[in-house]
Amino acid sequence: MTQADSSSNQGSNASAFNFTLMSISFSHYNEKARWGLDYYGIPYTEYRSLPILHMLSMFKSRAKACPTSGTPFVTPHLTVAPANAPDEKDVKITMNDSTEILGFMSDRFSAPPNKAATSTSTPPLNLYSNNAETKAKILALEERFDTIIGPNVRRLVYSEILCHSPKSVGQSLGQHGNAGALQTWIWTWFFFVFSWILIRFIRVTPESAERSKDILKREFEHLSRVLESGPPGPAYLVGNEFTAADMTLASLASLLVGVTQEDGYGAWVPPMSVFRPEAQEFLKELRESTAGQHILECYRLHRGKKAEGSKYGLSFFGWW
Numbered sequence: 064m065t066q067a068d069s070s071s072n073q074g075s076n077a078s079a080f081n082f083t084l085m086s087i088s089f090s091h092y093n094e095k096a097r098w099g100l101d102y103y104g105i106p107y108t109e110y111r112s113l114p115i116l117h118m119l120s121m122f123k124s125r126a127k128a129c130p131t132s133g134t135p136f137v138t139p140h141l142t143v144a145p146a147n148a149p150d151e152k153d154v155k156i157t158m159n160d161s162t163e164i165l166g167f168m169s170d171r172f173s174a175p176p177n178k179a180a181t182s183t184s185t186p187p188l189n190l191y192s193n194n195a196e197t198k199a200k201i202l203a204l205e206e207r208f209d210t211i212i213g214p215n216v217r218r219l220v221y222s223e224i225l226c227h228s229p230k231s232v233g234q235s236l237g238q239h240g241n242a243g244a245l246q247t248w249i250w251t252w253f254f255f256v257f258s259w260i261l262i263r264f265i266r267v268t269p270e271s272a273e274r275s276k277d278i279l280k281r282e283f284e285h286l287s288r289v290l291e292s293g294p295p296g297p298a299y300l301v302g303n304e305f306t307a308a309d310m311t312l313a314s315l316a317s318l319l320v321g322v323t324q325e326d327g328y329g330a331w332v333p334p335m336s337v338f339r340p341e342a343q344e345f346l347k348e349l350r351e352s353t354a355g356q357h358i359l360e361c362y363r364l365h366r367g368k369k370a371e372g373s374k375y376g377l378s379f380f381g382w383w
């Protein structure tokens with residue numbers, strides 16, 4: 064696998080491998096991994112699950128030890144297997160962390176052309192720089208977003224969906240093609256049980272949701288200042304180029320600024336208009352900030368479509 068000049072890696076030796084992504088379809092960490100695969104033009108098969116039901120989907124692929132965040136069933140989970148020996152355990156590579164997945168893609172595959180470039184001589188954008196100091200900055204930001212933005216967005220969004228609009232929004236998360244028919248059926252009928260478990264597991268309370276809101280507001284203010292005070296030229300978090308830091312921020316915070324499937328999000332997510340007026344007001348404030356506009360711009364310029372040749376997989380006779 065080399066750094067060739069192509070907008071898609073289908074011609075490179077990516078085709079010598081089968082890529083299988085096990086996901087919780089609407090989750091923002093899964094969106095980050097999906098974006099990484101799509102960005103490098105890697106065709107993959109995505110097996111989508113809904114929260115809690117993902118434990119059944121992931122049972123055979125569960126981690127031996129509990130990862131630092133999440134349970135042994137944590138998603139995104141990517142398997143890379145040689146196309147000519149897809150079932151041979153010893154030669155499979157597996158990853159269950161979005162940062163590890165982006166790093167793997169960037170190390171092995173050629174980056175797409177720079178869509179934000181004004182000149183054709185601008186080189187393609189790999190997600191991590193070859194310069195050690197710049198790479199360290201990108202990784203530090205990625206870690207910050209993974210540990211601060213990711214969990215707080217999850218808590219705030221679940222609080223809105225599960226506590227404030229369970230019937231109108233919560234139940235619909237399991238529909239719109241976010242999983243196979245059997246999962247959709249179970250989610251719809253047992254939604255209030257799942258909701259009860261998730262609220263306890265993620266520790267959603269009015270106080271914790273309020274805390275998450277404050278943290279996210281401060282993060283957006285800080286990031287807006289960083290973007291406004293960057294070097295002249297295209298505004299990105301590190302230098303003037305789109306990197307893994309921008310991709311991580313954009314995917315993990317997309318739900319706060321109203322990004323939907325039409326903007327490129329790889330699953331159905333509720334539009335801002337279905338939330339309570341007070342929640343909409345907060346999201347609108349974030350969307351209008353410099354950081355919010357940056358996220359929308361990253362989607363517009365860099366998200367792109369699903370990598371050509373990708374498909375959805377269904378197990379259990381096509382029902383799961």
Ligand SMILES: N[C@@H](CCC(=O)N[C@@H](CS)C(=O)NCC(=O)O)C(=O)O
Pocket residue numbers: 087090091092093132133134135136137138139159160161162209217
């Ligand atoms: N640091 C991990 C976090 C992933 C994560 O929190 N995944 C959630 C989805 S929102 C999950 O699968 N939770 C279910 C579980 O842990 O069983 C990453 O970046 O991939």
